[in-house]
Amino acid sequence: MLDDAGLHALREAARLSPDNLPLRRHLAEQLLTKGYLAEAETEFRAALVLSPQDPDVIAGLAEAFVRQSAYGAALSALEPLLAAPGHAPRVGLLAARALLGEGDVAGAARRYHDAVARDPSLADPDLAARLTPQPVPAAPPYAPETPLYGAEAERSGVTFADVAGMEAVKESLRLKLLLPVQQPELFAAFGKRAGGGVLLYGPPGAGKTHLARAAAGELGAAFISVGLADILDMYIGSSERNLRATFEMARRHRPCVLFFDEVDALAARRSDMRQAHTRQLVNQFLAELDGVEENANEGVLVLAATNAPWYIDVAFRRPGRFDQMVFVPPPDASARAAILRILCRDKPLAEMDYDAVAKVTDGFVGADLKGVVDRAVETKLRQSISAGRPLPLTTNDLLTVAQATRPTAVKEWLGTARNYVLHANDSGAWDELMPWIDGKAGRTGKKGSKGGW
């Protein structure tokens, strides 16, 4: 690997010959190797301008995305490569990482096993351990009025009572989303319009989807959840149709919460590939959001989520669109205890000390804690079967699994966030995130103690 002086020289050389593709590519790769992810991304983008179809550059860009938790963006970048049958195994491996980041374990496992079968040197035991095989659901039958990718309106059985901690987040959602609908007169009196979109952002697994679903339950509204990458991944002509059908479905089911996950996917497309078509899609998305006819979206509340808010185009953040950003933080110790309590509540339990488990799970998000509880329950089930009687779950069961578990990448996420927002908060857009960036929030131990963020 290059030392810092070598890297500096390389940067200089690239600055002096900006059109030298091999040089820029080399610089980008070195930056990636050294973990300067944001800068690597910039360099790969610059190289992509010089050579738009270059598979190595696209793969490099995708890796920079994956390592910055921008999984939707990574999948979008990789899509043209994945579509080619003989793609490089490394591309499949990157797709596996991105799919896992998006929670698609089955899809990730398929990509991973395919990549390793073709290049065994890519085997990654840590990754493989997180890919328990799952059955692939059958594709739903196609009906013209439903979107092609099979989104469905559901009745949400969860409410804010099922979301532990996050009091500040719930309060701001109540104010932004629920009160305007529940008490429209009050809001009208202050000249505020109901509706508008809210963008939830935060590390993967912190509970954005869970929160959106709970907001629907709290409102008694239908819930439609859409991965934006699902819409975009359809071949060209269908994307527009899908988007339109999705909004129409939401309007038919009003009151409805329409939830778009991975909105960063749209941003990645816009800047890199298929410019003209993507621009058209972004415009259509914004037009649907604005409501083609007046009051078209009455009773439709649009929520969106992303792990990579810094990729979201400013056009999305204009008034009346996603003008409200809400940070969904990693849970602190008391929130972790509360999440564990909720996750365990309908299991057979001994007397539980959730605080003790919360103490050893610094850096875990809700999704990690769910994994811990699921694994502890599995073990207990096996023990109960051999004992021939039901054994209750104990604090120790949770502690044992927790201590053997590595949390997902909250720390890395905060590091990435720091790079992006530290010097870019003039507008105050990142105010909620700032205390986490400079380490003033979320710490559970003493100041300066190990294990905090």
Ligand code: ADP
């Ligand atoms: P994200 O959308 O931010 O990636 P999810 O909403 O998918 O994260 O969270 C993963 C799982 O973790 C949820 O299904 C839920 O079971 C659990 N979880 C996360 N946060 C909470 C919370 N605050 N209270 C209860 N469960 C939570």
